[in-house]
Amino acid sequence: MLFMESYMCYCSVRLGVIVVAILTILRCLSMSIVLFVLGVACFDPLIDILEHDADYKDRKMVRRLINWIENSPENFLISLQIIFLRTLAAAILSIWGSLKLQKWLVLPLAFFELAYFLQFTIQHIFLMIMLKKQINLGLLIILTLIGSFYILFVGYNAFTCVAMFQVISLVRSPQYRELYGDDPFHPLATRSHPHRDSSVQQLRVLKMDNDSDTDIDEQKRLSKLGLWPRRYPQVVSVIPVQAPYPPLKWWQLQAMDTGQDKLQLDSSAVYRNWQQGELLNGVGGEVQRKNALNRRYAESQMHRWY
Incomplete structure (x- = not known):
């Protein structure tokens, strides 16, 4: 079963993956430029929050991260730049894979988006826990809502890439080719008849054995063509209504x-x-x-x- 059949309730999944890839490219380029310009100085507010938090400043993972940033800033920046470049390459490959319907080229972007989704979710939770002691309640609620909506958006984009992988697998399957042909961009159900006007389309309708057939994909295809559920001719009685007794003179x-x-x-x-x-x-x-x-x-x- 497909995760989704449309992106943002309007665009196709194929166009949605292209939009997600473009947003990922913009995000990676902007963060890479910030690191080139500011360096590790952009992490000073985060280090200050960690140093002044009594619950997390003595944690082993926090101390390792702070020591890595302060003692080896070049290695830290190079590692982040490599991650950004890989994500950038995965986004470009996903655009090409969506245009040419190559499912394995879409999978790397889905992996990076899922990783970014988990990373941002964990960071947002710990950051809100630390900030609740330093900022007022109203600002904390606003930051929590903004971060939650962004987490939902990132997760939705990640599942869009996974849905595109499912769609490509579906259109490349033998069952789909048997119904619609080998060309997914010009399926048989919408191909015009060569001896008729170009505006008239030849519809290929399959005969199903009974109405209780459980082939969901076939039912979806027939419903889009207006052929499912089957509409039997309505029987209308033309016999006049007989009175219980004949009319009196x-x-x-x-x-x-x-x-x-x-x-x-x-x-x-x-x-x-x-x-x-x-x-x-x-x-x-x-x-x-x-x-x-x-x-x-x-x-x-x-x-x-x-």
């Missing part, structure tokens, strides 16, 4: 209408103080009898209508 609806709502609305205005039972023999008897007949007729004919 106008005369059946008229028979079902008993007029109870109309009678209730008009009872206060027309019949005033007449009771419902008195209307059968009173002034509203015709309306009431007609409603009763319609209701009995509808109840008796209900089984025929449905």
Whole structure:
């Protein structure tokens, strides 16, 4: 599985390695120039911090480092310059390896970036421990955050080089060549058909046995082409929705209408103080009898209508 498929969420891994190599070249050149100009005097603040720290000034490794800087400054500077030149050569080789897809030329830069990542992480931790007794809390928090973000950035660059090694190994594999051809820069999936317009591309689609295939690389390739997951044609029913009962005729609806709502609305205005039972023999008897007949007729004919 690849560590990453893009650099900084936008650039390709190949371009990311080139960016990392350029940043490494700038870092090595700047530090080399500083050593040429200032010499070991640029390490005086670090030596002063180590000498005044009660916990680390008597450590064996600290004393060896300080004695090496003070007693053999030329050897110390030559050693650092050799490291910078090797890192510079590894960065140049990684640029060439990324352009020509040579994975073994990318590996030295990944090694130097991982070593620089570990070195800077250890130095930052010990430096923050020593500075917490000499500076205020606000400045200590700011320096810790800045150093932590830089550590994450350096580690990300190191894993970018490792990811480029994985990508080159993938495109040089027999499985990739079988699918996309021998030229990684012009894969078969994006090669135009010679007898068609140049704007129309011939897509090579592989047939997979079933949807439960676990070939992740093939699924990624098909998903980029819009062919995974498989989209089966949608079945749309055109049969109209059937009502549970057939619609009633106008005369059946008229028979079902008993007029109870109309009678209730008009009872206060027309019949005033007449009771419902008195209307059968009173002034509203015709309306009431007609409603009763319609209701009995509808109840008796209900089984025929449905």
